[in-house]
Amino acid sequence: MRVHVVGTGLIGTSLGLALTRHGDDVTLEDAVPTHAALARDLGAGRLPAAEESLEPDLVVVAAPPDVTAGCVVAALARWPHAAVTDVASVKGSVLAAVRSAGAPLARYCGSHPMAGRERAGAVSGRHDLFDGRAWVVTPTAETLPEVTALVTDVARAAGAAVRELPPEEHDRAVAAVSHVPQLAASLVAARLQDLDDGAVALAGQGLRDVTRIAASDPHLWTQILAGNAVAVRAVLRALVDDLSAVGEALESLEGGGDAPGARGTIARAIAAGNAGQARIPGKHGGASTAYATVRVLVPDEPGQLGRLFADIGAIGTNIEEFHLDHGLGQQFGLAEVDVSPAAVAGLAEALAERGWRLHG
Secondary structure, eight states: OEEEEEOOSHHHHHHHHHHHHHTOEEEEEOSSHHHHHHHHHTTSOBOOOTTOOOOOSEEEEOOOHHHHHHHHHHHHHHOTTSEEEEOOSOOHHHHHHHHHTTOOGGGBOEEEEOOOOSSOSGGGOOTTTTTTOEEEEEOOTTSOHHHHHHHHHHHHHTTOEEEEOOHHHHHHHHIIIIIHHHHHHHHHHHTTTTSOHHHHTTOOHHHHHHHGGGGSOHHHHHHHHHHTHHHHHHHHHHHHHHHHHHHHHHHHHGGGOOOTTHHHHHHHHHHHHHHHHHTSOOGGGOOOOOOEEEEEEEESSTTHHHHHHHHHHHHTOOOOEEEEEEOTTOSEEEEEEEEOGGGHHHHHHHHHHTTOEEOO
């Protein structure tokens, strides 16, 4: 296919890398020419020659959210025979702007790859960024079936698993599974600003897990949240209600109080979190699976983690999940190796025989 990518940041460059490896003819464009040139040098595609008359099958707008709609309208006018999609994380506001501009919606199909990294820019692009990730396709009633099919084919060529949703349903879904988690991570991480160094030094893997995405770009996320304000606010309102209930329960327990129902409120909040967490898709997008954990002390020395992986491979156990935490002031890490429950005893015994120290 002939795919023209407008915008060569993380998503645009990663898509170019994936489609180029797939064998497609990818051309690149960016408002900043040096950004497009860098993406080209990284292997994401080519820059069209000045005299070249581009006739893309699909134009992918991977521009910042605040200019996405304008770029879509411009692409529909510039290439009257091409299908056009965008990869913005909010679909309703983009669609409304494109529709109000009077652009031909028959050739437009919004989409959203549910993939990203904390780092932005072409240099962070990866050809495997979309492998196994959801890519939501959001056609309208006006979208031609062949346009939806083309966008779907490109997403699958990039390695993604495609789901089709109406634009408004997409926005409600990402408010809960992406946008509010970003806000929550940022707000929790913000509590660390005023802590002294000794307190922050106590941070463990739990805090790192909760705040990992708090390192995201404030400018980009301001645009995303503003574009999906209605759906995000609805989720936040429910979250605020729950936080208020827990806060009131804790207040009633201050100073050794024993207000009836307070502990139940807290327990129900934690249990509801258990139920929600259990619904998060597991490996390969399947049902969530309960794994068992083998904890191994890994010396903080070159090659030790590689040796652990090599030993587990030689034992013949498949690693389902892996986490590494570092002990406070200790020259070792605690590796948590999640495996199927049936493999725990054999793996633990075999690792001990190879000289590894197990924990717990």
